[in-house]
Amino acid sequence: MNSPHAPHAAIALLAHRIPFVSPNPIPSPPSQESLNPTLPFVTVTYAQSLDGFIALPDRRPLTISCSESFAMTHVMRTMHDAILVGVGTVLGDDPRLTSREDILGVEGVAAVKRARGEPDGAGLHHPRPVVVDSTLTKFPYQTSRLMGHPRGKPIVLTTTRYSQERRTTLESLGVEVVVCADSRDGADGDTAQVDLSDGFCKLHAHFGIRTIMVEGGARIIGSLLRRRKSSTDKSEQLVAPQLVVVTVAPTFVGNGVKVIELTGESKVVGGSEGLVQLADVEYRQFGRDMVVVAGVKMS
Ligand SMILES: NC(=O)C1=CN([C@@H]2O[C@H](COP(=O)(O)OP(=O)(O)OC[C@H]3O[C@@H](n4cnc5c(N)ncnc54)[C@H](OP(=O)(O)O)[C@@H]3O)[C@@H](O)[C@H]2O)C=CC1
Ligand SMILES: Nc1nc(O)c(N)c(N[C@@H]2O[C@H](COP(=O)(O)O)[C@@H](O)[C@H]2O)n1
Numbered sequence: 001m002n003s004p005h006a007p008h009a010a011i012a013l014l015a016h017r018i019p020f021v022s023p024n025p026i027p028s029p030p031s032q033e034s035l036n037p038t039l040p041f042v043t044v045t046y047a048q049s050l051d052g053f054i055a056l057p058d059r060r061p062l063t064i065s066c067s068e069s070f071a072m073t074h075v076m077r078t079m080h081d082a083i084l085v086g087v088g089t090v091l092g093d094d095p096r097l098t099s100r101e102d103i104l105g106v107e108g109v110a111a112v113k114r115a116r117g118e119p120d121g122a123g124l125h126h127p128r129p130v131v132v133d134s135t136l137t138k139f140p141y142q143t144s145r146l147m148g149h150p151r152g153k154p155i156v157l158t159t160t161r162y163s164q165e166r167r168t169t170l171e172s173l174g175v176e177v178v179v180c181a182d183s184r185d186g187a188d189g190d191t192a193q194v195d196l197s198d199g200f201c202k203l204h205a206h207f208g209i210r211t212i213m214v215e216g217g218a219r220i221i222g223s224l225l226r227r228r229k230s231s232t233d234k235s236e237q238l239v240a241p242q243l244v245v246v247t248v249a250p251t252f253v254g255n256g257v258k259v260i261e262l263t264g265e266s267k268v269v270g271g272s273e274g275l276v277q278l279a280d281v282e283y284r285q286f287g288r289d290m291v292v293v294a295g296v297k298m299s
Pocket of ligand 2: 046047061062063064065069070073085089093094095096097098215216247
């Protein structure tokens, strides 16, 4: 598959699996009266080597995707209202989290705008950046490229453990701070971390965000691929992403960071118990990479 065709192939693969791609009204926050805990549509995505690594040892970033699968990732960015990463990824990668015309190419940009029902002259859609930081003390606001994001300053999801001093600083710079419920389900065991399902509900309720692309890193993705019950929804429904998109590159890395690193008893038991199960799986080749697209069984 040639690079100029990759955006078209990605649109064909993904547009029918992600809601609200077309038509695309500017989302407005729901009214205060309807602040029920509505979960947005959540896509989890990452790229891994054939032996399952997403980064190098010491969490150093690694380029895994080829140009065609990178184009697929950037098409996905244009199809979501928000893009979310953990603070570990911000510290390690200093990502931009924009949709890039140089990666999509002229034809790809035009195809994306058509898929979104936008006129040719419209600017390319960028998802709003969202960072997860339990205390607000790690987000490197003085250096992060996210502070210059074209969709505006990032939203930071935090817990009740947040630093008030840092909140004041961040808000004075235009960063939106959202205090979420505390969770002890995360990878870090006993320390309270952000209850991601509560965070997703609040992104919907306060900012009208209907679709979220979770791009990393390892701990955030690991938290989302574990089976959890909602703390905000009395129905005890399973909280899971609705779509999982994984790029698998034909390379071996040998050592580094994996998305799911079981600890404690789970490590001994192993197997897929306790992790989400996939459904409606599709496979496509993008350049030299294979892309797996799957829904999640909700029972
Ligand atoms: N190949 C790929 O596709 C990608 C690779 N990466 C790689 O992943 C690595 C970064 O991953 P990682 O270090 O795990 O960092 P993450 O980006 O996953 O951020 C993890 C941090 O987020 C905070 N956090 C708050 N609430 C939660 C929660 N509920 N669950 C999990 N974390 C939570 C925690 O810090 P605190 O409690 O202090 O707030 C935690 O340490 C980098 O090496 C990067 O290159 C990243 C993205 C994509
Ligand atoms: N799809 C994909 N393939 C890779 O090989 C990667 N290393 C990543 N990394 C993710 O992309 C972020 C960087 O984004 P910008 O180019 O700066 O916008 C990085 O932080 C990871 O989330 N993704």
